[in-house]
Each structure stands twice: as structure tokens, then as C-alpha cells.
Amino acid sequence: MRSLLRPFLPALLAAPMLALAAPPEAVTEHVQARLVSSQAMVAPGQRFTVALEQKIKPHWHTYWLNPGDSGQATTLEWTGAQAGAIQWPTPSIQAIGPIVNYGYEGRAALLVELTVPADAKPGSRFKPAAAVKWLVCKDVCIPEDVSLGLDLPVSAEAKAGPDAAQIEEWRGAIPKPATFAVQLKPAPQGVRLSGPTASVTKAYFFADTWGAVAHSAPQALKAEAGGWALDIPAGDEPVPVGKPLSGVVVLTTAAGEQAWAVSAAMPEGAGKGPGPADLSAPEAGATPSPESDLGLLPALALALVGGLILNLMPCVFPVLSIKALALVSEGNHKAEGLAYTAGVLLSFAALAAVLIVLRAGGQQVGWGFQFHSPVFVLVVAYLLFLVGLNLSGVFEFGGSFTGVGSGLAAKQGLAGSFFTGVLAAVVATPCTAPFMGAALAFALAQPAVIMLAVFLALGLGLALPFLILAFWPAAQRWLPRPGAWMDKFKQFLAFPMYAAVVWLLWVLAQQAGPDGVAMALGGLVLIAFALWLRRASQGVFSGVATLASLALALGVVHWIKPVAAAEVKAEASIEAYSAERLAELRAQNKPVFVNMTASWCISCLVNERVALSRPEVKDAFAKAGVAYLKGDWTREDPNITAVLKAHGRSGVPLYLFYAPGAAEAQVLPQILTPGLIVEAIAPPPTASRSST
Amino acid sequence: MTLLRRSLLAALILPALAHAAATIDAPAPAFTATTADGKTVNLADFKGRTVVLEWTNHDCPYVRKHYVSGNMQSQQKAATAQGVVWLQVISSAPGQQGFVDGAAAQKLNADRGAAPTAILLDPKGELGKLYGAQTTPHMYVIKADGTLAYKGGIDSIATPDKNDIAKAEPYVTEALAAVAAGRKIEKASTRPYGCSVKYAS
Numbered sequence: 069m070r071s072l073l074r075p076f077l078p079a080l081l082a083a084p085m086l087a088l089a090a091p092p093e094a095v096t097e098h099v100q101a102r103l104v105s106s107q108a109m110v111a112p113g114q115r116f117t118v119a120l121e122q123k124i125k126p127h128w129h130t131y132w133l134n135p136g137d138s139g140q141a142t143t144l145e146w147t148g149a150q151a152g153a154i155q156w157p158t159p160s161i162q163a164i165g166p167i168v169n170y171g172y173e174g175r176a177a178l179l180v181e182l183t184v185p186a187d188a189k190p191g192s193r194f195k196p197a198a199a200v201k202w203l204v205c206k207d208v209c210i211p212e213d214v215s216l217g218l219d220l221p222v223s224a225e226a227k228a229g230p231d232a233a234q235i236e237e238w239r240g241a242i243p244k245p246a247t248f249a250v251q252l253k254p255a256p257q258g259v260r261l262s263g264p265t266a267s268v269t270k271a272y273f274f275a276d277t278w279g280a281v282a283h284s285a286p287q288a289l290k291a292e293a294g295g296w297a298l299d300i301p302a303g304d305e306p307v308p309v310g311k312p313l314s315g316v317v318v319l320t321t322a323a324g325e326q327a328w329a330v331s332a333a334m335p336e337g338a339g340k341g342p343g344p345a346d347l348s349a350p351e352a353g354a355t356p357s358p359e360s361d362l363g364l365l366p367a368l369a370l371a372l373v374g375g376l377i378l379n380l381m382p383c384v385f386p387v388l389s390i391k392a393l394a395l396v397s398e399g400n401h402k403a404e405g406l407a408y409t410a411g412v413l414l415s416f417a418a419l420a421a422v423l424i425v426l427r428a429g430g431q432q433v434g435w436g437f438q439f440h441s442p443v444f445v446l447v448v449a450y451l452l453f454l455v456g457l458n459l460s461g462v463f464e465f466g467g468s469f470t471g472v473g474s475g476l477a478a479k480q481g482l483a484g485s486f487f488t489g490v491l492a493a494v495v496a497t498p499c500t501a502p503f504m505g506a507a508l509a510f511a512l513a514q515p516a517v518i519m520l521a522v523f524l525a526l527g528l529g530l531a532l533p534f535l536i537l538a539f540w541p542a543a544q545r546w547l548p549r550p551g552a553w554m555d556k557f558k559q560f561l562a563f564p565m566y567a568a569v570v571w572l573l574w575v576l577a578q579q580a581g582p583d584g585v586a587m588a589l590g591g592l593v594l595i596a597f598a599l600w601l602r603r604a605s606q607g608v609f610s611g612v613a614t615l616a617s618l619a620l621a622l623g624v625v626h627w628i629k630p631v632a633a634a635e636v637k638a639e640a641s642i643e644a645y646s647a648e649r650l651a652e653l654r655a656q657n658k659p660v661f662v663n664m665t666a667s668w669c670i671s672c673l674v675n676e677r678v679a680l681s682r683p684e685v686k687d688a689f690a691k692a693g694v695a696y697l698k699g700d701w702t703r704e705d706p707n708i709t710a711v712l713k714a715h716g717r718s719g720v721p722l723y724l725f726y727a728p729g730a731a732e733a734q735v736l737p738q739i740l741t742p743g744l745i746v747e748a749i750a751p752p753p754t755a756s757r758s759s760t
Numbered sequence: 761m762t763l764l765r766r767s768l769l770a771a772l773i774l775p776a777l778a779h780a781a782a783t784i785d786a787p788a789p790a791f792t793a794t795t796a797d798g799k800t801v802n803l804a805d806f807k808g809r810t811v812v813l814e815w816t817n818h819d820c821p822y823v824r825k826h827y828v829s830g831n832m833q834s835q836q837k838a839a840t841a842q843g844v845v846w847l848q849v850i851s852s853a854p855g856q857q858g859f860v861d862g863a864a865a866q867k868l869n870a871d872r873g874a875a876p877t878a879i880l881l882d883p884k885g886e887l888g889k890l891y892g893a894q895t896t897p898h899m900y901v902i903k904a905d906g907t908l909a910y911k912g913g914i915d916s917i918a919t920p921d922k923n924d925i926a927k928a929e930p931y932v933t934e935a936l937a938a939v940a941a942g943r944k945i946e947k948a949s950t951r952p953y954g955c956s957v958k959y960a961s
Contacts, residue, residue, distance in 0.1 A: 137894040137895070138894050138953070138956035138957075139956070140919065140953065164956050165885070166894075169956065201919075203920070205955070205956070207857060208820075208955070208958075209820065209822075209955040211821050211920040278951045304911070304949045655961070
């Protein structure tokens, strides 16, 4: 009987009940609001959850507990029930020019605990009602208010309703109380909030009261394995000593994004602002920035290890193999080892000296800078071509370059070793940056003496394997026995050299255009011609013709001119980097990916091939609306050098991702994978785009 | 090393920032602006008089709260009668809510009986950003010696409901009374409330 009547009940009751019971749903111009109960039937004295669901018109937003610089939080004024405080889901950031707001777009579900009166009679009805007010804004703000109510049967036994699961799902969006302790202390411009979560890549703190922090100011994250620290500039009502700062911190780690409700008191005795101790001694937990704050000893150690690793680089390995072959044969190995080491060290010292001089002259330089010059690229190409021809057996340096063969003058062998060392250092430089970024960035920011020490440590690392082989004959037993294979192997090694020449010419093509490449190839022909002349002719003519050809080849070097600004490859979705464009895109709250690259940077090219130009990455960019800015450092560009420096790097590659509304760029690793990029740019739920 | 450098940098930058923004008890940022009737005014012109800056946007519900109720007009009249310079500032960018030209701004005030000393037109938002104005209304009081005495809300109840005005603590009225009496302002910095200033975005 009752159930038969139920469909008609609302109609039957509507007229007389209107003044008494508010409807559970209401629609305004911008919001559909609804009260949702977790219970179908409530028991006397029961505490249960209701939700205010707001479905908000696209591009409009309502506000969080602390609305930020402007705006107003939604309020609920209850009658007919005892109600707890609103439980707010994690807000998102709405930035409008210089103003930052905290709120919700699309949908918000605010939860409230209601208590049924203990004296409610089973069989009666529980009718809580709420006057609901909110401000809804896009580029303009509209205050709206509705009256909503519930009408639930009271029974001796409570019964969950069909929306209980939905409410539990909404509860998942409410930040959980942090399971860890956070610390608060004064920082130079505001406060530093820190916690123990490892490997945080992004963090944002939403203060739950107005004025405690500056809502629109960037929050600087310092993260490492041991925890994170967030420097948050103070607002107009800074946290007083002894008083707590509370709110929601959103931490992004490899496991995803997690919002935590946190609260920490400003410690007593922290004083009014930072004392000198706070500035000079970072405490445990708050860590110095990861890239360029290395100490001298770690930098030296890192440089040494980096130098060792360099031996395995594709650019260096062939050169080293040639040297190793020399050890297999007879000779004064100790002297050769020293000569080689001297060659390497002197080259690195020279490089350091050039950097010091350039830096003193106010030039913005970074690692691999020498490859900015097409002349340098061409000369290295010539050099590697010569080495290749030598390995192929087209000519020999006064008998031998490598020391293979007998009857060598000791002096020639030592000179050969020395120049092999120089060559190793020269070809090693473009390989260095990815491994040595931190140590080199450290070095470049240091006084000349320390910089020189770091560079020498790097060189020593590079020379070390050969030095050990030379001085410790036992180690030579690991080398294979000499034999006819040595010649074949030597000839084989010519091909990596030619490949390196191809790469250098490709680099040159970016710098000097097709004409430059044509001239360079002509120069290579002249070199080959000179070597052939030397063998085919005799006497004075031979010498003169050879020198003339070589002179002509070197003459090309003078005619090589850099072409005007290299256009970024015409790909519609990629824009050339400029600080202005980046600022513009960030102001529009667009996600931005920045790729700082150079055509001579092998890691950069590999990353572009295996990750950045993959369809899944392109799709992810398109889907997330990511603007892709590419900075080309193939030729020196002070603007890009400045960006590298700002992120503790001295060379490319550098990959940055600016999430919409994020204060800081996320620095991506130097070795990229498609998955890594896709994950990094995945739009987090708390950083939504907004035009308001 | 780097840390030392960073602290030096902070030491250099911080005072500069402090002066650039509107800070209580610090000199109020100097400005030159164009009025609705085409004149140029400079903050220095008003040295020796108390100055009130009122950021406004006539279509913002929070601004309407104080004009429909007559609260803003009566505060303006009471203040200017005491010799206070009351400057309305319109920082809405062209195309945004609240943007008006000089003539329209004057007509609006005539229609609603508003009586500020002058209306400053700031369509580029320069004055707004100089003072860090975030909301409409957002109120500032500058003392006769040019230091900033008050910044924040017009009163204590952050709603668009005009029935709340009588219940609210009138921060600006209190600040002006304290300045006139040479007393310390009890609440010199409060939460501004209202719509966001409609800067060009």
C-alpha cells in the first residue's frame, strides 16, 4: 500500500509541504546542486554523512575553504540537524593574471556529518535543511544561494542508501590526515614546510586560511631521497610564533599524486624572520638544491669517476682502442702512459683556461661550448678523417701514429702518445655533459683554481685506465696476444672514425648550411688528395703539392661562416624557445614542455629519437594540450645558457615541464623514455586549466 | 658557497621587494594616474592629506552590496568632508567586467550618488598590480606623510549580502578615525574580499 502510494507522494505532499521541506536538488544558472544521503533510513542519534554535490557549468568554478586571493567559500547553514564542519576535497588552482584562487571546476562534493536527534521517534521523518550559498566565477562572479533539504524515514535500525558507495568514492577526494610529521620554520621570504616523503617531484601547499602564505607566489621545492622542503612566501598575515599553519599539501612522486591534510606549529624562538643561522645552515631534511651545490671533494670524486666512464663513450673508445693496441706491442710503456696522461691533462687544463678567460670576459659559456663554433667542428672532422685514413692504411705518420711496427724512435712514440691523449680529450668533450653535468656546473661556478682542479680530475679519470695498463704489466695480461688480427682490428677502427666525421658534418650542416657542408667535403677530398700526392710523387714537388692541398683544405676553415639563426625544424607543434613565449604560455595556464638541445649533443638526439618524437608522446602532448618549446644551443645563445644555469646545468640536454599553475618547472632526467614523459605531463587533478 | 651567494642575493632582493609592494608603515608606492575627467594626478600631489584608494568594478556583486546599500557613498561623503582624498580606481581591462571610459565612470557615480574626490582609470592594471589589489572592493589608506596605514577589506563580513553590513566591523571607517586621532590602527591589514580584479589575463 505504502509503496504503491510512494510515486504519488511528492505530488500529494508538494503543496502543503513546500514551506516545510526543501527539495534535495536545485538548479541555478551556473550550478546544479544536490544533497545526497548515505542513508536510506536513519536511526535515532545516528551520525551519518551527507554530501553537497555541485555540478558546475564548464569553465566556472566555486571555492575552497580558503578561496585564495579573491572569491568566497561555499557555506551551508543547517536547520533541523546537528552538523559537523564541511570536509573539503582537495582544491585546484585557478589563476587569473596575478590573482590565484583555490576552488573546484566541473564538480565538487563537500561532505558533512549530520547527527539525527537522539529523541527522534522511529516512524517519524528526519528533515534536515540547509541554506546553501556559494560564489561561482568565470571572468565574472555570481553569488548564488539555494535551500536544500532531505527527508529521511527514522527507524530503529539504520539502512544504507543507494548513494552510499558514491559518497565513499567522494570521500576518497578528501585529503587524509598526514601519516607523517611535517616541520615548519621561518625561511628567508616566508616559511619552510618540510616532510620525510622521498623523491617528491612536485609539491604544492594550500593554506587553509587567508594571508598565511602568498597564494600567487611560486613555492620552491627542494626534494631528495631523504625528504622534501617547500619554501612558501608569506602572505599579508604571516603565521605567528607558536601558532599552527594548516592546510593541504599535494605531493607528486613516482607513485602518483597524493593530498595530505597537514598542520605544523611555528616553533617558539624562531623569532621574527630568519636569523643568520637559518640562512647558512640547512638542517637535515631541508636539502640543498641537487644540482650545483656539490662540495669540492665530491665534485673531484665525481669528476674522476666521470672521466673513467668517458673511456666507454662511443666518441672516445676507438681512440682508446688504438692506444691499447700500442701496449700489446713492444715499447717503453711507462713513458707512453705518462705522455698520454700528459696529453689528456694538458688538454683539459687548456680547456679550463679557455673557459676561465671567457668567463672573466663576461661570456656566458657552458660545457661543449667549443662545438658552438663551426670552425672547431670542421677541424675536429678533419682530424678524425685523418686518423681514419691512417687506420685504413692510406698513410702513416712518419712510420707510425700508433706505435705499431718496429724501429720506432722513442720520441715519435711519445709524441704519438701525447697527441693520442689530446685527441681523446678533444673528442671526449661532447660526451661529457650528460655524465658530468653536476660536477661541471659546480666547476663553472667556482673560482679558477677549483675549476682547474675539477677539470684535471676529469682528465685524470680519462687517462687512468691507460696509465694503469702502462705501469702495471700484470694488467696487460688481460689484453689479447699480438698477432695478425691487430692489423685487421686497426683497419676496422677506421669506420667509427668515419662515422664520427659523418656526425660532425651533420652538425656542421646545422651551423653553416649546405654551402658549409660542400666546402667541408671539398676539404676532405683535398686532404685525401694531399695524402695520395705524398705517396705518388717524389722530391720537392711532392712536399709542395701536399702542403698546398692541405693549406687549401685548412683555408676552407676560414670561409666557413655560420648561417643566420637556425630555424627550429618545421614541425607545426614545436615552437622556438624564448623566455617571453614561455612566460606568455604560463600566464595562460598552459602546460609547457621545454627542450634545450643542440645538434652536436648525442644524448639530445637519442632522446628525440627514442622518446620525444614517438607517436605515443606526441599523442600525450596533443591530448594534454602541452605547448612544446625547443631551444637550440647548437650555437651559443646566452638566453638558453641562463636557463641551463638556473637549473644547475652547464650543458644540454635540459628538459623542463611546467604544469599549469605550477610555480616551478619539473626537471626531467637527461635520459628520457616515452613512459617517463607521458607520466610527467599527465594532467594532475589538482592543477586544472582555467580561463578565469 | 652557493648558499652564501643565495643569502646575499636574498638580502639584496628582499628590501627591494618590500618597497615595491604596498607594505603597512612603509611609504606607499608612488604613482601617476589619469582621472576620469582626463587630468593627471600624482600621489605626491596629496602629501599632507589622508588618501583612500578604493578598487571598484560597478558590476561586481560585492561592490554592488556597498553601493546599493549606500554604505560606500556615505563613507565617501564622511571622509571627504573631513578633508580626506578618496580615489576610486578602476583596473578592469578593456573587454572585462567593470571596464568603463571616463565619461561612463562619471555617469555611474552620478547615478548612484557616489562622491569620491576622483576616479582613476587603470585599464592596464599597472596601479592595481603596483599596490597588489586583488579584489573589488580592495581598500587602502595612506597617511598624510605618505606611509601606508591600512590595506584590506572594507569590512569584516565577506559576503555579497547587504544585510551583513550592519553586523560587520567597518575596518576602513575605523582606520580613518584612528589616523585622524593619531592613534595606532588596530587592524591595519585585513583580508580583502570580493570579486577578483579583472586584469587582462
